[in-house]
Amino acid sequence: MQGKYWPVLDAMFEAQPLWAAHDNPRPELIWNHVGATGIDIAKAKSALQDPIIAEVLRKDMADVVTLKVTKTPQFFVNGKPLLDFGPEQLKELVRSETRLAYGK
Numbered sequence: 001m002q003g004k005y006w007p008v009l010d011a012m013f014e015a016q017p018l019w020a021a022h023d024n025p026r027p028e029l030i031w032n033h034v035g036a037t038g039i040d041i042a043k044a045k046s047a048l049q050d051p052i053i054a055e056v057l058r059k060d061m062a063d064v065v066t067l068k069v070t071k072t073p074q075f076f077v078n079g080k081p082l083l084d085f086g087p088e089q090l091k092e093l094v095r096s097e098t099r100l101a102y103g104k
Helices: 005-014 027-037 041-047 051-067 087-102
Strands: none
Touching: 005 027, 027 041
16 A cells, blocks of 8 residues: 555565464564565554545455465466475466367
């Protein structure tokens, strides 16, 4: 909403070991690491209460349930999940789906 999506995402991923430990996740610490991106943190925190944001998240969670997403990242091609993660496996799934769609 502030035009800072990519810089904030990069900052979050860079600091991920500090806030997202599997045994002790602390997402509230994200704010300590994104300030240097130029984001207005007060405005961002306020936006978290926006009903539009809540609806986007509700739809995303419905997609997670519908698609049976169990991990991230998880890839889908035409709604089919990539079962074995890897670049060659993804290429093969794309090839397979292309053949099915176009008969080639």
